[in-house]
Amino acid sequence: MTPQPAQSKxxxxxxxxxxxxxxxxxxxxxxxxLLGNLAFHHDFFSVRVRDGHxxxxxxxxxxxxxxxxxxxxxxxxxIATRGIDxxxxxxxxxxxxxxxxxxxxxxxxxxxxTMLTAAALALGVALVLGxxxxxxxxxxxxxPIVATLILMVAGRxxxxxxxxxxxxxxxxxxxxxxxxxxxxxxxxxxLLAAALVALTAFITRRSALGMLIESVGGNPAAxxxxxxxxxxxxxxxxxxxxxxxxxxxxxxxxNVSSADGNNAGLWIELDTILAVVIGGTALTxxxxxxxxxxxxxxxxxxxxxxxxxxxxxxxTTLVFKAFVVIVVCLVQSPAFRAKVLRRRRTTGPRSHPxxxxxxQQQEVRA
Amino acid sequence: xxxxxxxxxxxxxxxxxxxxxxxxxxxPLIVTAVLLxxxxxxxxxxxxxxxxxxxxxxxxxxxxxxxxxxxxATxxILTGGIDxxxxxxxxxxxxxxxxxxESHGWPLATVIPLVLLVGAASGALMGWIIHTFEIQPFIxxxxxxxxxxxxxxxxxxxxxxxxxxxxxxxxxxRLYGPGGLFVSxxxxxxxxxxxxxxxxxHHTRFGRNVYALGGNEPSxxxxxxxxxxxxxxxxxxxxxxxxLGGLLLTFYMLSGYALHAMGMELDAIAATVIGGTLLTGxxxxxxxxxxxxxxxxxxxxxxxxxxxxxxxxxxIVIGALLLVFIVxxxxxxxxxxxxx
Numbered sequence: 001m002t003p004q005p006a007q008s009k010x011x012x013x014x015x016x017x018x019x020x021x022x023x024x025x026x027x028x029x030x031x032x033x034l035l036g037n038l039a040f041h042h043d044f045f046s047v048r049v050r051d052g053h054x055x056x057x058x059x060x061x062x063x064x065x066x067x068x069x070x071x072x073x074x075x076x077x078x079i080a081t082r083g084i085d086x087x088x089x090x091x092x093x094x095x096x097x098x099x100x101x102x103x104x105x106x107x108x109x110x111x112x113x114t115m116l117t118a119a120a121l122a123l124g125v126a127l128v129l130g131x132x133x134x135x136x137x138x139x140x141x142x143x144p145i146v147a148t149l150i151l152m153v154a155g156r157x158x159x160x161x162x163x164x165x166x167x168x169x170x171x172x173x174x175x176x177x178x179x180x181x182x183x184x185x186x187x188x189x190x191l192l193a194a195a196l197v198a199l200t201a202f203i204t205r206r207s208a209l210g211m212l213i214e215s216v217g218g219n220p221a222a223x224x225x226x227x228x229x230x231x232x233x234x235x236x237x238x239x240x241x242x243x244x245x246x247x248x249x250x251x252x253x254x255n256v257s258s259a260d261g262n263n264a265g266l267w268i269e270l271d272t273i274l275a276v277v278i279g280g281t282a283l284t285x286x287x288x289x290x291x292x293x294x295x296x297x298x299x300x301x302x303x304x305x306x307x308x309x310x311x312x313x314x315x316t317t318l319v320f321k322a323f324v325v326i327v328v329c330l331v332q333s334p335a336f337r338a339k340v341l342r343r344r345r346t347t348g349p350r351s352h353p354x355x356x357x358x359x360q361q362q363e364v365r366a
Numbered sequence: 367x368x369x370x371x372x373x374x375x376x377x378x379x380x381x382x383x384x385x386x387x388x389x390x391x392x393x394p395l396i397v398t399a400v401l402l403x404x405x406x407x408x409x410x411x412x413x414x415x416x417x418x419x420x421x422x423x424x425x426x427x428x429x430x431x432x433x434x435x436x437x438x439a440t441x442x443i444l445t446g447g448i449d450x451x452x453x454x455x456x457x458x459x460x461x462x463x464x465x466x467x468e469s470h471g472w473p474l475a476t477v478i479p480l481v482l483l484v485g486a487a488s489g490a491l492m493g494w495i496i497h498t499f500e501i502q503p504f505i506x507x508x509x510x511x512x513x514x515x516x517x518x519x520x521x522x523x524x525x526x527x528x529x530x531x532x533x534x535x536x537x538x539x540r541l542y543g544p545g546g547l548f549v550s551x552x553x554x555x556x557x558x559x560x561x562x563x564x565x566x567x568h569h570t571r572f573g574r575n576v577y578a579l580g581g582n583e584p585s586x587x588x589x590x591x592x593x594x595x596x597x598x599x600x601x602x603x604x605x606x607x608x609x610l611g612g613l614l615l616t617f618y619m620l621s622g623y624a625l626h627a628m629g630m631e632l633d634a635i636a637a638t639v640i641g642g643t644l645l646t647g648x649x650x651x652x653x654x655x656x657x658x659x660x661x662x663x664x665x666x667x668x669x670x671x672x673x674x675x676x677x678x679x680x681x682i683v684i685g686a687l688l689l690v691f692i693v694x695x696x697x698x699x700x701x702x703x704x705x706x
């Protein structure tokens with residue numbers, strides 16, 4: 001990274017530490033995005049209390065961002081092990097379909113017991129799906145991308161099978177609570193997501209688990225040699241990712257009181273990968289930042305909200321997000337940094353020869 | 367749990383340790399051929415009218431575009447890479463063709479080369495990013511997948527039906543053979559692509575580079591093979607094949623739609639893997655890919671003939687079959703499963 005300009009001695013320490021902090025850029029991006037929204041809507045930051053609930057754009061972002069944050073939470077640990085989980089979108093759809101399917105046929109759809117059984121059913125199946133992914137990756141050594149691609153595409157078929165291709169609508173007050181309810185004036189989904197993030201952060205950072213995950217992602221061979229059971233850890237992160245996706249699926253289907261096997265969680269994979277990568281967790285594994293992921297998820301959600309309020313067709317944001325993914329990955333890529341910096345040093349800015357020449361030299365040297 | 371899984375898998379690999387590597391790579395191919403025959407026989411016994419030459423030809427008519435796309439995917443997978451953008455590229459090609467022909471009245475003779483160029487160029491661009499900046503292929507092609515899908519929606523969120531007489535004429539042309547059997551023009555194109563791919567992979571320097579690159583990239587580099595240009599070229603081939611597959615799908619559907627070819631990347635990868643190509647690269651057969659496409663086609667046909675099965679069963683069965691073949695190949699490869 002470029003060295004920071006010298007500052008006065010007293011402020012230099014804090015300033016430099018702040019400038020060097022890895023959450024600086026995600027935080028600045030989020031702030032810029034929020035301020036940009038303020039320019040369009042002057043009451044963007046206003047939060048009111050109505051009927052004992054908090055209302056406002058910021059609360060909306062938190063509430064609709066809760067499922068994304070959860071899925072991204074699971075994805076962070078998977079990516080930290082150098083893996084990827086493409087099946088999260090399908091798991092979201094399957095979990096919602098299972099829960100709504102169960103509630104719609106239950107004798108007492110409005111009872112808490114029914115809601116808990118439905119949630120347990122969804123989480124149980126997600127556990128099996130996660131185990132299947134984990135077995136393929138750690139037991140059989142299939143590339144994570146391929147192992148989870150199977151469930152990504154076939155899983156949507158399973159979700160459609162469960163819902164019979166229809167949209168299942170449910171009316172259940174306890175179930176509505178998960179994604180659309182309020183508790184202590186805050187949306188319940190936000191509290192649930194926050195609690196799970198805090199729990200995960202506590203477990204990974206206050207025990208050796210986080211370090212073990214990072215070591216498996218950083219150097220699998222070395223981790224094995226020092227006696228870390230990489231296989232179990234890998235299976236664990238895929239199970240965790242599937243469970244997070246299932247809870248997100250419950251939230252999404254609960255919020256709209258219906259399950260749509262076809263569209264629930266569709267294209268959420270890119271959003272979550274984007275959130276994780278923006279948050280500073282590199283796709284090459286080895287280091288992860290849960291705080292960064294939460295910031296990343298909030299950035300994505302703010303972006304989506306902005307797009308909706310601007311009236312742009314939501315589907316076209318796919319183009320924009322794809323660009324952001326590539327740019328963020330490029331910036332994170334050591335090869336990109338090396339090449340761009342080297343070019344600047346040897347030939348000066350904007351005067352480099354044809355773009356094709358430089359990579360060839362690099363290739364010979366590598 | 368981990369040791370249990372690992373030792374179970376390691377134990378399962380042992381029975382195949384004595385088989386020679388050459389035979390081992392062929393086993394999935396043989397399994398596929400047997401599977402194809404069995405599925406077709408079962409279909410013939412169970413359903414009236416299943417056993418006919420025209421049903422076989424219909425497999426090609428209904429899956430010609432998939433064959434072309436899967437051939438492109440085979441090139442990428444042989445180098446050990448992956449291209450997740452193929453399904454979206456197919457959709458973008460149908461959209462681009464329908465939009466230019468219908469809304470802008472462009473002649474088909476201009477649109478076809480343009481669409482092929484767009485496909486090849488975007489493939490090459492993805493390959494260039496993958497190679498130059500050493501970013502994993504899946505993330506670059508995943509971004510490509512979303513980019514192409516998003517571009518479809520920026521053209522139109524609705525389906526564009528093609529009423530252009532020239533396009534419809536080509537689409538409805540039937541080439542009759544002996545006994546009243548017929549195929550469509552896309553079938554001929556798809557088979558031509560298959561033959562060209564076979565010749566390129568097995569009888570040219572480029573083909574040998576593709577296999578060498580997939581076998582061991584550092585070795586290929588040390589031997590002085592053009593690693594970079596080969597890598598860029600295979601993604602360009604994949605993009606070109608996706609665009610061509612998209613054109614064939616346009617003729618098949620006579621429409622462009624952003625939701626066409628959803629999940630086709632899995633179909634293409636499945637066809638390649640079922641056809642005996644190793645996902646880790648370096649070993650595989652493009653003719654096997656054609657067998658893989660036929661297997662997927664037979665599944666689709668059986669689901670159609672059964673009538674009581676819903677269409678999403680096709681997707682589930684394809685996923686399950688891919689799973690079985692990946693596990694089979696893992697067991698065949700004889701190596702200890704590594705955790706990384």
